[in-house]
Every structure is written in structure tokens, then in C-alpha cells.
Amino acid sequence: MSKKPNTDNQFAFDLKTPGEAGKAADIDNAVDMDSAVDMDKTPSTSSGPDISLALDQTESVLTLLDSWQQAGWIRPLDVRFARLIQDLSEEQGEAPQPLVLLLAALTSHQVGRGHVCVDLATLLADADNTLSLPPEEPIGALSTQTRGILPGSPAEQDITKDSLNSPGELLAQVSTQQCQDALEWTLAVSDGSHTTPLVLVGTRLYLRRFWRYEQQIAAGILQRLAQPSTLADPSSIAASTLSKSLNVLFKPQATAGSPVDYQKLACALAARSRFAVITGGPGTGKTTTVVNLLAALQSVAGESAERDGRKYRIRLAAPTGKAAARLNESIGGAVSRLPLAQLPGQVSLADIPTKVTTLHRLLGSRPDTRKFRHNRDNPLLVDILVIDEASMVDLDLMASVFDALPANAQLILLGDKDQLASVDAGAVLGELCQRAPEGHYLPETVQWLKAITGTDIPENLQNPEGQPLDQAVAMLRKSYRFAEGSGIRQLAEAVNTNTLSDSMLQQARSAGFEDVVWLNGRTSKPSLEDTQALICHHAVSGSPDAFRNNGEGRRDNKGKPLPPPVGYRHYLSLMQSHNLDANSTTEQWNELARSVLEAFSDFQVLCALRRGPWGVEGLNELIAHHLLKQKLIPRAEGWYAGRPVLITGNDYNLGLMNGDVGITFNLSPGADAHANGIQPNPLLRVAFPSSDGSGDIRWISPSRLQQLETVYAMTVHKSQGSEFNHTCLVLPDRLSPVLTRELVYTGITRAKNWFSLITGDASVFSESVGQRVVRASGLASEARLHQT
Numbered sequence: 001m002s003k004k005p006n007t008d009n010q011f012a013f014d015l016k017t018p019g020e021a022g023k024a025a026d027i028d029n030a031v032d033m034d035s036a037v038d039m040d041k042t043p044s045t046s047s048g049p050d051i052s053l054a055l056d057q058t059e060s061v062l063t064l065l066d067s068w069q070q071a072g073w074i075r076p077l078d079v080r081f082a083r084l085i086q087d088l089s090e091e092q093g094e095a096p097q098p099l100v101l102l103l104a105a106l107t108s109h110q111v112g113r114g115h116v117c118v119d120l121a122t123l124l125a126d127a128d129n130t131l132s133l134p135p136e137e138p139i140g141a142l143s144t145q146t147r148g149i150l151p152g153s154p155a156e157q158d159i160t161k162d163s164l165n166s167p168g169e170l171l172a173q174v175s176t177q178q179c180q181d182a183l184e185w186t187l188a189v190s191d192g193s194h195t196t197p198l199v200l201v202g203t204r205l206y207l208r209r210f211w212r213y214e215q216q217i218a219a220g221i222l223q224r225l226a227q228p229s230t231l232a233d234p235s236s237i238a239a240s241t242l243s244k245s246l247n248v249l250f251k252p253q254a255t256a257g258s259p260v261d262y263q264k265l266a267c268a269l270a271a272r273s274r275f276a277v278i279t280g281g282p283g284t285g286k287t288t289t290v291v292n293l294l295a296a297l298q299s300v301a302g303e304s305a306e307r308d309g310r311k312y313r314i315r316l317a318a319p320t321g322k323a324a325a326r327l328n329e330s331i332g333g334a335v336s337r338l339p340l341a342q343l344p345g346q347v348s349l350a351d352i353p354t355k356v357t358t359l360h361r362l363l364g365s366r367p368d369t370r371k372f373r374h375n376r377d378n379p380l381l382v383d384i385l386v387i388d389e390a391s392m393v394d395l396d397l398m399a400s401v402f403d404a405l406p407a408n409a410q411l412i413l414l415g416d417k418d419q420l421a422s423v424d425a426g427a428v429l430g431e432l433c434q435r436a437p438e439g440h441y442l443p444e445t446v447q448w449l450k451a452i453t454g455t456d457i458p459e460n461l462q463n464p465e466g467q468p469l470d471q472a473v474a475m476l477r478k479s480y481r482f483a484e485g486s487g488i489r490q491l492a493e494a495v496n497t498n499t500l501s502d503s504m505l506q507q508a509r510s511a512g513f514e515d516v517v518w519l520n521g522r523t524s525k526p527s528l529e530d531t532q533a534l535i536c537h538h539a540v541s542g543s544p545d546a547f548r549n550n551g552e553g554r555r556d557n558k559g560k561p562l563p564p565p566v567g568y569r570h571y572l573s574l575m576q577s578h579n580l581d582a583n584s585t586t587e588q589w590n591e592l593a594r595s596v597l598e599a600f601s602d603f604q605v606l607c608a609l610r611r612g613p614w615g616v617e618g619l620n621e622l623i624a625h626h627l628l629k630q631k632l633i634p635r636a637e638g639w640y641a642g643r644p645v646l647i648t649g650n651d652y653n654l655g656l657m658n659g660d661v662g663i664t665f666n667l668s669p670g671a672d673a674h675a676n677g678i679q680p681n682p683l684l685r686v687a688f689p690s691s692d693g694s695g696d697i698r699w700i701s702p703s704r705l706q707q708l709e710t711v712y713a714m715t716v717h718k719s720q721g722s723e724f725n726h727t728c729l730v731l732p733d734r735l736s737p738v739l740t741r742e743l744v745y746t747g748i749t750r751a752k753n754w755f756s757l758i759t760g761d762a763s764v765f766s767e768s769v770g771q772r773v774v775r776a777s778g779l780a781s782e783a784r785l786h787q788t
């Protein structure tokens with residue numbers, strides 16, 4: 001990219017001296033740093049600029065950005081980033097370009113919304129929609145007073161007026177070329193080869209840090225895809241061991257309708273490559289497949305002459321404590337069922353790990369810094385790393401994984417590509433799996449798979465122009481958890497493919513499915529009062545009577561009888577019925593806590609929003625007050641026995657991770673404490689299950705817990721990585737950008753056996769499915785740069 005020629009310092013941002021290196025770090029961290037810019041420079045006025053002049057004058061743009069910030073449209077951070085660029089440009093003797101400052105603030109705004117970059121063409125085509133401005137809910141939902149603006153002041157009148165110009169109006173006359181020209185002629189922007197705060201690649205504009213993450217990930221993937229494997233030659237000893245192992249691990253499929261065993265194919269593909277992704281919906285056997293894969297790889301290692309029989313060092317990780325605990329639970333059983341004795345290479349149980357750790361713990365997180373203990377200078381001691389629930393891993397964390405992995409270590413990502421993307425910026429798994437449904441397997445991959453697995457790859461999955469990444473991505477296509485007729489499965493599939501039919505909705509409304517019920521689906525516009533009463537009733541009982549046959553007579557996929565659906569009365573009754581007291585042993589309390597925590601996970605209300613009557617805050621309050629009325633809890637506010645809590649931030653001192661769920665117990669209950677609600681001196685402790693699958697319980701005093709919320713209701717975002725026997729999804733009475741297909745799909749697929757739906761307006765369900773989460777990013781194109 002050409003840079004402005006007539007400047008004193010052509011490489012002004014190519015910072016090389018120690019002092020400047022500090023500034024480079026500032027630039028990298030610009031979106032995080034409150035102190036990066038002198039706050040005194042923020043003008044005190046918010047009077048709107050003349051829109052026609054705004055893009056001609058720096059001050060006009062900055063004033064406009066200030067008024068957007070004061071209206072809660074964008075974050076203070078976004079404005080400070082634009083001002084940082086202004087300062088840096090001026091320091092280099094360059095007049096800051098108004099359009100560049102605007103684009104800088106908008107790029108920062110988009111990162112705050114989960115995007116990795118801004119695509120200029122998409123932005124200019126429909127700026128307000130792309131940026132979601134004006135927002136549904138102003139940032140932080142702060143009152144003008146909280147934002148330091150006096151009621152009635154000119155500033156307040158300014159920001160509350162409807163006429164605040166939107167980015168769409170401002171950018172209406174601007175072309176992509178004009179944006180690119182302005183950006184290319186500014187020292188604050190480069191193609192990444194200089195240390196500039198913004199990076200422009202084609203039409204994608206990045207904050208430098210995120211561009212760097214994307215580069216790191218793409219390079220880590222491409223480097224691994226390019227590494228030769230001894231398995232690539234079907235006549236090698238390694239390949240023949242792999243083939244033998246897979247034939248032991250995967251028996252020929254009995255089902256005539258599905259001659260392709262996608263689990264076996266996934267194992268073969270993932271074994272061959274130093275980077276692989278296995279994606280699949282709920283119950284498609286991701287865990288089962290990865291356990292078989294690890295056994296097959298250890299088998300290959302055991303027979304390998306070069307490795308001298310040494311087995312691989314394998315680590316298993318998940319992004320949250322909850323997801324790690326869930327994999328811990330399922331993996332132990334799958335490993336114990338492995339036919340190890342029949343495998344070549346003398347594989348023993350000790351060779352297959354069953355302990356799953358969180359990614360933060362694995363990488364060695366440290367307080368007050370996002371830098372991990374393990375990095376390229378101190379890499380992980382690992383040959384194979386498996387990350388489950390990879391859809392929850394954001395770009396920043398994934399870049400840290402690649403940074404900490406030795407160059408020849410194998411990385412295997414597992415997850416459901418259709419789930420909601422990570423809360424923070426990026427949609428790494430979704431992007432890498434964009435082409436997974438169509439396979440795109442090259443002729444050599446097809447031949448190799450035939451040689452190793454004996455399987456003929458369906459023609460619709462072949463593509464002579466497939467790309468290297470395609471050859472390392474496998475999709476599991478058959479659900480083993482849900483029977484063909486399962487409503488949860490059918491509904492999830494229809495949501496995912498946007499093919500919800502009237503007859504399916506009708507079935508959901510009328511208990512036509514045995515496992516799904518839309519509780520108020522017959523009422524198109526129920527009153528808020530009626531819906532709240534329904535939510536309360538359902539939260540207590542689980543409404544088994546609303547399901548077909550009162551939820552009785554069902555069996556799981558192994559033929560075990562399934563108990564009917566329950567609500568929160570289930571775990572609260574268990575809490576009330578015990579007779580433990582201050583003299584009981586720790587083990588007795590632990591046992592009670594284990595069973596109560598398990599009972600709690602039998603039901604969960606999920607919702608889309610945070611605020612308002614349909615949000616997590618309103619629903620928690622509503623449900624708590626109803627449980628109090630029913631005498632199931634002694635109070636509805638503060639700390640009390642029975643209060644379930646969700647940890648909302650990592651606390652390394654306590655060993656608690658974002659997403660951990662605990663339940664409050666009174667360790668010195670009075671005889672009839674619950675019944676009359678009077679607790680003279682309750683000894684309250686919150687019980688958390690340990691995330692290592694050991695079944696241990698950690699008892700923590702409420703006063704030590706910092707970031708938490710009550711969790712009768714949980715957002716769908718927070719529920720990722722968890723599963724509940726019975727899940728109730730509550731959707732609000734009107735559509736908002738938060739309500740998307742991915743959100744509804746993720747909500748439905750949190751249900752293991754029972755799913756119930758409550759809507760504030762019947763049309764919102766289908767309308768939500770029509771909306772998609774699209775995150776701007778360049779990873780998919782970066783990761784496919786080179787053909788093998």
C-alpha cells in the first residue's frame with residue numbers, strides 16, 4: 001500500500017525505539033486503555049454538527065462522535081480511539097482526516113459488538129443496520145444523569161432529540177473508494193506491515209490487535225495444514241495402523257439408510273492433519289468420536305518406529321468451567337468403553353486422558369493481564385490439544401492458544417458450528433466450518449479416505465477445487481441422542497435451516513411432539529400479566545401436564561425410563577427435605593450438595609435479553625418472588641438458602657470461572673426454618689461443583705463472591721456449553737436484533753430431554769429464526785490463502 005509521500009517520517013508508526021515501542025503497545029491495546037488519551041480534551045458541548053460539514057472538519061466529526069456517545073449509541077472507548085488517532089496524526093505533523101476518525105470510532109464500536117473488523121462495502125451499503133445504530137437499548141442503558149448530564153441542560157435536550165444524525169446519514173454520500181483513499185493516505189493506517197492503530201486489508205478495516213490475532217490464527221492453521229504426515233501415504237505402517245484401529249473402533253454400521261460412518265471419516269481426517277475441526281449438532285457423537293480418535297492416534301504412536309513406542313502427550317480443554325465439567329462427565333464413560341486390548345500399539349487406559357481443564361487454566365492465566373503464562377517463549381508441553389465447545393472461543397483466546405502451542409503440536413477443535421458465536425469478538429469455529437456441509441474433499445482426500453476407512457465419499461461432498469482447510473474439517477451428520485421423531489431434534493433442524501413449517505408449529509402448540517411444548521403458542525398476543533403467571537407456574541412445576549401423556553412413559557436412547565419434566569420445586573424440595581445440621585459431616589453435606597446441584601440442572605429458564613420484564617433481571621425477580629410466595633425459598637432478595645447463582649467473571653483466587661453455577665445452603669438450619677422463613681443466624685455457604693469431574697464440592701462464603709447473579713433465568717449466551725434435562729426458552733413480545741436463528745437454535749439444543757417455549761408474542765419465534773448473526777471477519781479467507 002502506498003503511503004503519503006511528503007511526510008517528515010514516512011514510517012512514523014513503524015516504531016522501533018524503546019520509547020516508541022511503548023507507544024506501539026498502546027496502539028495495540030488502544031481499545032482497552034482508558035488512559036491512552038487525555039480525557040481533558042473531550043469537548044464539554046454536545047451540540048450537533050452541521051451534517052453537510054461533518055466529514056470536512058475534524059472537530060465536527062469529533063463533536064458528532066461525542067453526541068453519539070452521550071446518547072449511549074457508542075462507547076466512550078470508541079470516541080477515545082478516534083481521539084488517539086487524531087493525537088497520533090497530529091504528532092506526526094499530519095492533519096487528521098475526519099473520515100478516518102469516523103471510521104476508526106465505528107470500527108472500535110463494531111469490535112465491541114463482536115465483529116473482528118468492518119467491511120467498508122457492507123458498511124456503506126447499509127450503515128445503520130450494519131452498526132445497529134441507533135441502538136435498541138443505549139449502551140449501558142444509562143440515564144442522562146448517570147452520564148453526568150444535568151436534567152434540562154442543553155446537552156440533555158441535544159441528546160434526547162430524535163434528530164441526532166445517524167452514521168447512515170453521514171455516510172450516505174461516501175463511496176468505498178473514498179474511504180479506501182482516505183485510509184491509504186493516512187499514517188494511522190497500513191496494510192499491517194507498519195505498527196499502525198488501524199489496518200486495512202482490501203475493504204476490511206481492523207483495529208491492529210484484532211488483525212494481528214487473525215493473522216496469528218491463520219498462520220497457525222496454515223502452518224499445520226502444510227506439515228507432512230506419515231499417515232498421508234496409505235501404504236505406510238502408520239496409515240495401516242490407523243486403518244486397523246479405526247476398523248476396531250468403528251463397527252460396520254447396521255443402518256442401511258446411512259452407509260457412511262461420518263464419525264469414522266472424521267477420525268481419519270483429523271488424525272491426518274496437525275489442525276482439524278470436527279463439527280456436529282447435539283448428540284452427533286463429537287465426544288465419542290474424539291475419544292476414538294485419541295485411541296487411534298495412540299495406537300499409531302505405539303506402532304511408530306520414530307516415536308519408539310512413546311505415546312502422545314494429550315490435553316483436553318474447554319472454554320468454560322461448565323463445559324469442561326460436562327466433557328469430564330461424558331468422556332470418562334466413553335474412554336472406559338474403548339476396546340483397547342484389540343488395538344495395535346499396546347494402548348492402555350492411562351494413554352487416553354479423561355481430565356478436562358479450562359483453556360484459561362491450561363494457558364496459565366494471570367491476574368490483571370490478558371497475557372498467559374504459556375506463550376511462544378514458554379510453550380505448552382503437549383503433542384495434541386483438543387478443545388471442546390470451540391464455538392465459545394473468541395479470536396483473542398484462540399490466538400493465545402496458537403501462541404502457546406508448539407509448532408508441531410496437533411490442534412483439534414470440536415463444536416457445533418451453528419451455535420451462537422463467542423461473546424467477545426470473532427466467530428472462529430463458525431468461520432472455519434462455513435464450507436463443512438458441502439465437504440469439498442479433493443480427489444486425493446477421497447482416495448485416501450477410501451484406502452483408510454473403506455468408505456466411498458458421497459459425490460456431493462467432493463470438489464476437485466477443494467481448499468486445504470476443507471480437507472481438515474469433518475461434519476458429523478447423524479444424531480444419536482435424539483430419536484428420529486424427537487421434537488427437539490426436528491425443531492432444532494428446522495430452526496437451523498429456516499424451514500419451520502406451520503404444521504411443525506402446530507405440533508409444538510398441541511403437544512404433538514412428546515418432548516416439546518409451546519406453552520402459550522395458541523395465543524398470538526398474550527398479555528404480559530398472563531405470560532408472567534404462566535412463567536411462574538411453569539418455573540415451579542415444569543408443567544408435565546402440558547406435555548403428551550403428562551410426560552410419562554418415555555425412555556432415553558439406551559432404553560432407560562425418563563422421568564417427566566420438572567421445574568425448580570424439584571431441587572428446592574430436595575433442599576428442604578434433608579435433616580443435616582451443623583453436626584453433620586462434610587461428606588454428608590457434599591453428598592446433599594451434589595444431588596441438589598444435579599437436581600438444579602434438571603431445569604433451566606433461558607431468555608434472550610438482559611433487561612426489562614423479558615430479560616434475565618426481570619425474570620429472576622419474578623420467579624424468586626413467586627418461589628417465595630410458594631414458601632419454597634425463605635426470601636427473594638439478598639442471600640438465602642436455595643439461591644442459585646451464576647458466576648459472571650473469572651476469580652482465580654477462589655478457583656471459580658465465568659459460567660460456574662452454585663447453590664446456597666444454610667449449614668445450620670433451624671428445625672422449621674424454611675417453613676416460617678425465619679433464620680436467626682444462618683450459616684450460608686455456596687456449594688460449587690469442582691470443574692475437574694472429581695465430584696468434589698467447594699463451599700464458599702457468599703461474602704467472598706464478587707461477580708455473580710441469581711440464575712433462575714439465564715441468558716442463552718451464558719447457557720452455551722451447558723445442557724439441562726428440561727429447558728424453557730422465554731422469548732419477548734417484540735423482535736430485536738438480539739433475537740436470531742443462532743440464539744433460538746442454541747436455546748433449543750440446550751435441552752437434553754424436554755423443551756418448552758413461552759413467547760410474549762407468537763410471531764417473535766418465527767421472526768427470530770429469520771434473523772442471522774453475521775460477524776465481519778477475514779479469517780475464512782486468510783485461512784484458505786494457499787493451496788496445497
Ligand SMILES: Nc1ncnc2c1ncn2[C@@H]1O[C@H](COP(=O)(O)OP(=O)(O)OP(=O)(O)O)[C@@H](O)[C@H]1O
Nearest residue numbers: 263280281282283284285286287288289330480481
Ligand atoms: N456411533 C454411535 N452409535 C451409537 N451411539 C452413539 C454413537 N455415537 C454416539 N453415540 C451415543 O450418542 C450420545 C451422544 O454422543 P456424544 O456425547 O459423543 O455426542 P456429542 O456430540 O459430544 O454430544 P453433545 O451435543 O452433548 O456435545 C451418547 O449417548 C453416545 O453414547
